[in-house]
Amino acid sequence: MAAAKGEEEAGEAEAKPRGSKKKLILLAVPLLLGGAGAGVWFSGILSPAPPPPAAEAEPQPVNRQPVFVNMPDITANLNAPGRRAFIRVKSQVEVAGPADAAALQAAMPRLVDLFTTYLREVRPEELRGSAGTHRLREELIARANIAAAPARVTDVLFTEILVQ
Structure with a gap:
């Protein structure tokens, strides 16, 4: 067991x-x-799979013509310690359409203030050459987009830049 x-x-x-x-x-x-x-x-x-697009809802070609808004002439002192330096800028701002142009016109005093304030902080050495002009353009586009918030600024075109 x-x-x-x-x-x-x-x-x-x-x-x-x-x-x-x-x-x-x-x-x-x-x-x-x-x-x-x-x-x-x-x-x-x-x-x-997503449904195929409907035949009757074909996209229409969009004809978007840019609109150019003239900026008032801006004259400002440059940041140059020990000497006097000035800049005079004549420019146009490019926006996507008429609605954006109207918003930009409404915000024009704010835009001029932002441009002038920025230009007063720039040193003359920073504006030399095409690279300096390109940096200036990029900075002004960024400030223009801030000033005309719902509108979108696509470019800033310089008519005249005079640095003395």
Whole structure:
């Protein structure tokens, strides 16, 4: 009887690992399949294709002509310690359309103030050469976009720049 009891215990010891491996496989396979399915779903592979565009809703060509707004002449002192230096700028501002031009005209006092304030901080050395003019243009475009907030300024065109 003792021998039979020992054999039963040995059989139970061997049976437990087999049963736990089966349980592990039975739990792991559905979890892996569910994870793979969720990955495919969230990656967008299973999302439906967008509907084709309607034949009657063809896009019309948009004829956008830029509008140029004349700026008043701006004369300002430059930041030149120990000497007198001035700049005179005549320019035009390019906007996308008439609505933006109206918004820019309404914001013209703010725009002139921002331009003048910026020009008073510029040193004469910073304006030398085409690189200096390009930097000046970029800075004025950024300030013009701030002043005419809903409108979008696309360029500032210089008619005259005089540095003395």
